[in-house]
Amino acid sequence: MNEDSPHLTLYVHIPFCVRKCPYCDFYSVPDTRIGEQQPYLHRILTELQYQRHWTQNDPRPLHAIFFGGGTPSLMHPNTIQTILSTIQTQWKLTRDCEITLEANPESCTPQKITAWMEAGINRISLGVQALNNERLKQLGRPHDRAEALQALHHLQTSGIQQINVDLIHSTPGQTWESWQQELSEAASWEVGHLSCYALTLEPDTPYHTRYTQGKLHLPEEEEALTLFVNTRKFLSTRGYPPYEVSNFAKPGQECRHNLNYWEYGDYLGIGASAHGKWTDSTGQIWRTANPADLHTYLHHPLPPPEPLPKDLAGIEWLLMGLRLTRGLRLNRYRDITGHDLLRNTHEIIQHRVADGLLALDDIYLRVTEQGFPLLNTLLSELI
Numbered sequence: 001m002n003e004d005s006p007h008l009t010l011y012v013h014i015p016f017c018v019r020k021c022p023y024c025d026f027y028s029v030p031d032t033r034i035g036e037q038q039p040y041l042h043r044i045l046t047e048l049q050y051q052r053h054w055t056q057n058d059p060r061p062l063h064a065i066f067f068g069g070g071t072p073s074l075m076h077p078n079t080i081q082t083i084l085s086t087i088q089t090q091w092k093l094t095r096d097c098e099i100t101l102e103a104n105p106e107s108c109t110p111q112k113i114t115a116w117m118e119a120g121i122n123r124i125s126l127g128v129q130a131l132n133n134e135r136l137k138q139l140g141r142p143h144d145r146a147e148a149l150q151a152l153h154h155l156q157t158s159g160i161q162q163i164n165v166d167l168i169h170s171t172p173g174q175t176w177e178s179w180q181q182e183l184s185e186a187a188s189w190e191v192g193h194l195s196c197y198a199l200t201l202e203p204d205t206p207y208h209t210r211y212t213q214g215k216l217h218l219p220e221e222e223e224a225l226t227l228f229v230n231t232r233k234f235l236s237t238r239g240y241p242p243y244e245v246s247n248f249a250k251p252g253q254e255c256r257h258n259l260n261y262w263e264y265g266d267y268l269g270i271g272a273s274a275h276g277k278w279t280d281s282t283g284q285i286w287r288t289a290n291p292a293d294l295h296t297y298l299h300h301p302l303p304p305p306e307p308l309p310k311d312l313a314g315i316e317w318l319l320m321g322l323r324l325t326r327g328l329r330l331n332r333y334r335d336i337t338g339h340d341l342l343r344n345t346h347e348i349i350q351h352r353v354a355d356g357l358l359a360l361d362d363i364y365l366r367v368t369e370q371g372f373p374l375l376n377t378l379l380s381e382l383i
């Protein structure tokens with residue numbers, strides 16, 4: 001490992017939610033199983049030791065820690081504190097390590113925020129998702145508009161360093177006009193970061209079933225595209241340039257943990273359903289994938305890390321890096337795969353640069369604003 005080595009971050013998955021939202025395919029279980037919080041905590045502490053042991057020769061400090069879910073804010077703050085202090089006994093943290101916790105409005109109280117900050121959390125990602133009650137109900141969210149605004153107020157008066165707000169667009173019946181009102185209000189809050197995801201139909205979700213039964217009507221493809229393109233333009237004019245497909249930040253407020261992921265850095269994944277990627281001192285990349293099942297995670301040995309072939313690593317890196325507005329660093333491809341990307345895909349890239357969909361300089365290959373709506377097509381051409 002040297003100064004050009006990718007950053008190392010750590011992700012902890014907390015798989016409990018108040019109830020399951022009908023569009024969501026993240027691994028989570030209803031909080032009726034919150035009784036399993038204690039065994040889950042113990043398993044996480046054991047896994048932290050196991051992952052440290054496995055990566056023991058890695059001298060890199062953690063650049064970011066991210067508690068995602070599920071709904072990490074449902075956990076007792078002592079649980080978060082115990083996990084964080086255990087992490088600090090095993091790893092060094094960078095002096096300005098970003099430590100994020102995902103929170104939902106209904107569990108974001110002033111007492112909890114204070115306890116999270118005392119534990120070391122310095123960034124909260126708040127799952128607001130929509131700003132009117134009709135849309136929140138449609139999304140099956142357990143909070144209403146008033147609770148979202150109250151949680152935001154608590155966060156903004158708490159002194160926490162960084163706040164992200166998550167929103168969802170392309171929901172049933174949504175038009176650009178109605179979405180623009182929500183965006184405009186969110187931008188007026190002056191938080192550092194906004195994530196605006198398009199609703200996607202995931203297999204085996206109630207939304208998917210309703211859609212295939214003709215009971216759910218989503219915006220047509222062209223309308224969804226308008227929402228996507230206009231969101232990027234609109235938030236840029238409000239001081240939130242997009243730095244990734246769906247993520248917008250004031251300068252310097254980009255999410256480090258997610259940036260590291262898109263830059264194909266290394267991250268350790270702890271908890272049920274968590275995935276990890278780690279590069280050893282020879283340059284070999286290893287993958288970990290924990291079972292997306294609470295019982296299996298709690299009671300069975302974890303699957304061992306698997307080596308990732310170089311060609312697959314090159315594909316993963318393309319899929320991640322081209323999501324970033326600044327694009328991907330060309331010399332990283334050579335570091336990862338031993339090949340020259342431009343030599344392998346020269347003709348396709350030249351065509352797409354001429355079409356104005358890609359842009360190329362000595363350091364970066366990037367997708368242009370005109371190219372972003374066609375990102376999936378561009379990626380399949382390159383792969």
Ligand code: SF4
Pocket residue numbers: 016017018019020021024025026028069070071104127
């Ligand atoms: S709260 Fe988040 S993680 Fe939990 S079910 Fe809803 S969308 Fe999924």
